[in-house]
Amino acid sequence: MLNVRFSGLLLAALSVGAAGCASHSDYTKAARSALDAGQTNDALTRYNEALDVPNAKQLPPKIGGDNVLFILDRAMVLQSLKNYELSERDLSVADKQIEVLDFSRSSLDDIGKYVFSDSTGPYKAPIYEKLLINTMNMVNYLAQHDLEGARVEARRLAVMQRFVKDTKGSSAALIAPGSYLAGFIFEKSNDPDEALRYYDEALAQQPFGSLEPAVVRLAQKSSYRTPRIDAILKKYAAQAEPSSAATPPPNNPNNSASTATASPATPAIAAADQPAEVLVVISYGRVPAKIAKRVPIGLALTFASGALSPYDQARANRLAAQGLVTWVNFPELGQPRGEWGSAHLAVDGSSRVIEQALAVDLEAKKAWDDIKGSVVASAITRLITRLVAGEVADKASGGGTLGTILSLVTQATLTATDTPDTRSWSTLPARITVARFTIPAGTHWVDLGARGRSERYKITVRPGDWALLGLTVLR
Numbered sequence: 453m454l455n456v457r458f459s460g461l462l463l464a465a466l467s468v469g470a471a472g473c474a475s476h477s478d479y480t481k482a483a484r485s486a487l488d489a490g491q492t493n494d495a496l497t498r499y500n501e502a503l504d505v506p507n508a509k510q511l512p513p514k515i516g517g518d519n520v521l522f523i524l525d526r527a528m529v530l531q532s533l534k535n536y537e538l539s540e541r542d543l544s545v546a547d548k549q550i551e552v553l554d555f556s557r558s559s560l561d562d563i564g565k566y567v568f569s570d571s572t573g574p575y576k577a578p579i580y581e582k583l584l585i586n587t588m589n590m591v592n593y594l595a596q597h598d599l600e601g602a603r604v605e606a607r608r609l610a611v612m613q614r615f616v617k618d619t620k621g622s623s624a625a626l627i628a629p630g631s632y633l634a635g636f637i638f639e640k641s642n643d644p645d646e647a648l649r650y651y652d653e654a655l656a657q658q659p660f661g662s663l664e665p666a667v668v669r670l671a672q673k674s675s676y677r678t679p680r681i682d683a684i685l686k687k688y689a690a691q692a693e694p695s696s697a698a699t700p701p702p703n704n705p706n707n708s709a710s711t712a713t714a715s716p717a718t719p720a721i722a723a724a725d726q727p728a729e730v731l732v733v734i735s736y737g738r739v740p741a742k743i744a745k746r747v748p749i750g751l752a753l754t755f756a757s758g759a760l761s762p763y764d765q766a767r768a769n770r771l772a773a774q775g776l777v778t779w780v781n782f783p784e785l786g787q788p789r790g791e792w793g794s795a796h797l798a799v800d801g802s803s804r805v806i807e808q809a810l811a812v813d814l815e816a817k818k819a820w821d822d823i824k825g826s827v828v829a830s831a832i833t834r835l836i837t838r839l840v841a842g843e844v845a846d847k848a849s850g851g852g853t854l855g856t857i858l859s860l861v862t863q864a865t866l867t868a869t870d871t872p873d874t875r876s877w878s879t880l881p882a883r884i885t886v887a888r889f890t891i892p893a894g895t896h897w898v899d900l901g902a903r904g905r906s907e908r909y910k911i912t913v914r915p916g917d918w919a920l921l922g923l924t925v926l927r
């Protein structure tokens with residue numbers, strides 16, 4: 453009879469383990485491997501399968517849960533395939549579901565986090581992910597030449613930035629590429645005040661030389677000023693003196709006389725002779741995905757130093773000293789892809805300067821380092837809870853051999869369901885770069901490249917026109 457009971461309990465524990473051992477990163481591994489190999493269409497198929505939809509035109513009936521992350525991942529794959537319309541839809545849908553602060557957690561979610569796994573509750577995005585939803589969607593709208601939709605997305609970014617400033621401080625809210633793109637959107641929408649405000653925010657994060665001519669040009673139409681803007685105007689005023697008026701400003705990354713509108717002293721140009729302006733956004737690589745990690749409890753206690761309560765710290769130390777607890781399961785960041793890569797740009801065969809807007813992989817690591825101690829502390833707390841549950845099962849059974857078996861099976865069952873939370877937006881690019889240049893009206897060839905992928909655009913522009921060219925390489 454004892455053997456029958458033991459077999460039944462063991463089978464139950466193994467059944468729970470089989471159902472609960474796969475993490476989010478396990479479900480996305482095949483898609484990420486396809487991206488590693490440059491098989492973007494195959495990756496799209498994998499994400500559609502994860503969403504249980506026949507193709508990328510379809511959304512699943514249920515948007516929440518892990519599906520919202522699959523939708524975010526698919527959105528970037530669609531952007532890589534230049535399907536900007538569907539990418540924009542996916543990002544817009546996901547944006548409504550993703551929260552930075554999780555106000556929807558129920559008591560059941562909290563119990564699940566404490567006893568079972570951090571992956572039982574709604575996904576809580578780090579700040580950089582939430583802000584980059586709007587940033588990458590602005591790329592989608594601009595690629596479609598949709599300024600109206602782009603302005604809506606820019607205002608969503610502004611709302612989120614204000615929220616982050618109020619709760620986390622100004623340094624956490626100003627992500628350079630989002631502010632750069634928002635400034636471009638309002639510049640092309642003939643709103644110089646808003647454009648200058650966003651450009652000033654971008655310049656607070658990165659010294660974009662490509663923004664200086666636009667700042668000088670917009671300052672002629674706006675009274676918006678900051679110390680940064682004043683410094684740029686002063687520098688360009690000095691360069692406009694007669695001795696240097698015939699040459700382009702030395703810090704102009706376009707290195708082209710076609711940006712003569714950069715100087716306040718530049719005469720007005722006839723409409724028919726106005727150059728067109730092209731903004732290029734090249735994103736490449738991928739941020740590190742989260743992976744499940746298993747470490748000895750002694751090392752885990754080092755990671756969680758300062759995050760555990762004194763009571764749990766003492767219990768964990770006592771259990772470790774007794775040899776009753778050996779391993780702790782928790783999520784960890786893997787390695788980013790493409791962080792050491794570079795992008796290239798040529799216009800009509802002539803190379804142009806590219807500026808880095810954001811190292812997203814470094815933002816991801818910084819955000820993870822900020823919470824790692826708390827995550828490991830939660831894993832240790834769950835481990836202690838499993839042991840206590842086993843002890844309760846032992847006492848409830850009256851001890852003896854059966855009590856020992858019940859205790860072990862209870863702990864094994866809870867361990868099997870303790871799947872580290874490896875959820876993240878894993879198709880975010882590791883690096884985002886920008887370039888900006890003016891060209892005469894007419895037809896031109898523009899070559900973009902990154903991470904072994906090159907594309908050639910044939911573009912025809914009218915006087916005073918603008919365009920965004922994008923390249924997203926997720927390998």
